[in-house]
Amino acid sequence: MIFDSFENxxxxxxxxxxxxxxxxxxxxxxxxxxxxDRIEIDGDNIFAMPQRYKTKNPENAAWEAHREYIDLQxxxxxxxxxxxxKSCYLDILENYDSEKDVEYLNGLGDFVQVGEGxxxxxxxDDAHMPCLKIKENEEVYKVVIKxxx
Numbered sequence: 001m002i003f004d005s006f007e008n009x010x011x012x013x014x015x016x017x018x019x020x021x022x023x024x025x026x027x028x029x030x031x032x033x034x035x036x037d038r039i040e041i042d043g044d045n046i047f048a049m050p051q052r053y054k055t056k057n058p059e060n061a062a063w064e065a066h067r068e069y070i071d072l073q074x075x076x077x078x079x080x081x082x083x084x085x086k087s088c089y090l091d092i093l094e095n096y097d098s099e100k101d102v103e104y105l106n107g108l109g110d111f112v113q114v115g116e117g118x119x120x121x122x123x124x125d126d127a128h129m130p131c132l133k134i135k136e137n138e139e140v141y142k143v144v145i146k147x148x149x
Contacts, residue, residue: 029048078115
């Protein structure tokens with residue numbers, strides 16, 4: 001798991017060309033003019049999913065993990081807590097669904113507060129619980145960029 005401010009994004013270009021492409025997409029996109037649910041950046045290799053929602057209470061959330069894609073979650077506006085823990089520390093709640101590239105897990109982990117202009121990268125062995133309220137439920141706008149392994 002990586003957590004940082006977008007102003008440091010170029011540090012992570014060394015993770016590979018796909019990461020550079022994803023960060024350059026964020027840098028060059030006016031998210032206020034986006035209406036699509038999915039934006040293909042490089043076909044199924046890299047795509048973005050802008051999301052607007054109200055944060056939720058932790059008891060209404062579950063841990064999730066992916067095997068085919070890395071999540072780069074960038075907060076456009078608002079703030080939320082995101083849980084993170086190595087998936088091997090958790091118990092399986094729902095078996096892996098290869099069509100949706102997700103498995104749901106149960107257990108305990110840590111949390112990071114992600115605010116406007118910050119991002120988190122979750123790798124396949126990082127279970128995560130996004131979309132959580134900090135103090136009060138609030139509207140957030142973020143983009144999740146899926147990067148195929």
